[in-house]
Amino acid sequence: MMFWVIAAALGLACCAVLALAFLRAPARLAGSNDEQRGDVAIYKAQLTELDRDLEAGAISEEEAEAARAELGRELLRNRDRAPDAAAPGRASKAIGIAMIPLVLVIAGVTYAVIGSPETPDLPISERPEVRQRAELLAAVSQAEQRLVQTPDDVRGWQVLGPIYMRLERYEDAANAFAKVLSLTEPTADMETNLAEALMFADEGRASADVLTLLRSAASRDPDHARSRFYLAGEATRTGQFDEAIALWQQVLDKSPADAPWLEIARAGLAFAEQQKTAGSAAPPLVDAPPGLAEDIAGLEAEDRQAAIRSMVEGLTERLASDGGTPQEWARLIRSRMVLGEPDLAREALDNGLEALDDQQDRDQLLALAEEIGLASDDQTPPAPEQEQ
CATH class of the missing domain: 1.25.40.10 (Tetratricopeptide repeat domain)
Structure with missing residues (x-):
């Protein structure tokens, strides 16, 4: 019942607005005093123009009289037409106002026949997407x-x-x-x-097992683009830009025209080529603070290398003093290897194995060492003694 009360109130409000618009419209139709005054002003202006033409000799006295008479007749005709022009406006107003309640009645009857105002909302459990x-x-x-x-x-x-x-x-x-x-x-x-x-x-990380699977897939099928796509991404991430360029190009050459990864492959190829041209042999900057990667990329090769080395040294000092997560130790180890410092990478591995308390975390670093061909001086460090 409440639905119909609200619907009726809204319908009546709309009818009132429309009726008000119709009632106000005739005040601006033809036949108004403003229009009559405008016709007179035009008539006077035309008479003034005739007098100027007569004084200038552009027309004769007879022509001027004939023109004045014609202008007078035109003014009278406009005044005669004004009431007739207003009549259709009044008729239209009456018809429009009469149609407003009729439209409201038609809409109400139609909804009463085909509508379902009492139908409750569909329960969440029965909605199509939830049911599927x-x-x-x-x-x-x-x-x-x-x-x-x-x-x-x-x-x-x-x-x-x-x-x-x-x-x-x-x-x-x-x-x-x-x-x-x-x-x-x-x-x-x-x-x-x-x-x-x-x-x-x-969380998107490519472990040693993942890389083994991808390399096996790529070697098993020389035209397999999807495995090469992931290998190219990992090569780019680790700064192996020569390998990345070759892999990205293979992805583009071997992918179908509608492959969803084509745009990413083109962007990856362009980035790898840019980094190679710039002479970057630096570790990936994806873990750098926001904005730092763009700042470093804009430097000259020598300055960029110095900035990256400074960043790696800062990470080394922080891990030595405060410790860190297995991912941070792994980042340091990879960075040292990419910078061509295997001894320092091995030292970072040993320090990480000693600093981490959890055996599973140490196993992650050992797996990384095996992946990148780095041997630790102590492959099975004992777990730190617990304080009594």
């Missing part, structure tokens, strides 16, 4: 239950892997893709799928 996701999750649950009974069902794992990626369940996706690889002959796509899932699960 619920159905997808139910299907995934059923597939998982079947795979518990038949873990060697390759087709089941192949279906679940992409669905897990869509649901952002990256660890489950990695497990599914690994199952596929273990149950069938590996392909470049399968290995890249697993590498993608592992990277997404690790």
Whole structure:
């Protein structure tokens, strides 16, 4: 009932506004006193112009009299037409005002017939997008239950892997893709799928296992662009610009015209070429403070190298005094290697292994050392003694 009360109030308000507009409109139609005064002013101006022409000899007295008579008749005709011109305005006003309630009645009847004002909102659980996701999750649950009974069902794992990626369940996706690889002959796509899932699960980082999978995929299929795309990105990130340029070019050459990564590949190639031309042999600047990378990139090669070395030295001092995360120690180790300082990189590795308390964190640094070919003086440092 409340709906109809509100609808009626709004409809009446709209009708009042429209009726007011119609009532005010005739005051500005033809036949008004303002228009009559305007006609007289024009008549007087034309008479003045005739007198000037007569004095200048442009017309004769007879022609002037004839013109004055014609202007007078025209003024009378305009005054005679004024009431007739106003009549259609009054008729239009009456018709318009009469139509306003009629339109309101038609709209109300139409809605009463085909509308559903009492229909409640659709519950969230029944909305199409929510229902589709619920159905997808139910299907995934059923597939998982079947795979518990038949873990060697390759087709089941192949279906679940992409669905897990869509649901952002990256660890489950990695497990599914690994199952596929273990149950069938590996392909470049399968290995890249697993590498993608592992990277997404690790917040975009490319571990040694990921790089091994990507290199295997690239060597398995010489025309495989997707694996090369990730390898090119990692080479660019670590400052290996010669390798990055070659890989980006391969990605562009081997990708279909509608590949979603083409724009990124072009930008990556341009960046790698720019850094190579500038003579940059520096570690990646993606971890630098906002704005620092752009500032350093604008320096001359020698000044840029000095600025980067200063940044690395600052990181070294901070980690030595305050300690840091495994990622920060890894960044320092990579930076030293890219700067051509393997002894200092090995020293950073040893210091990181000694500073980190958690064995899993130390294992990450050891895996990095193995990846980049760096041996530590102490590969299995004992865990720090706990204070009594």
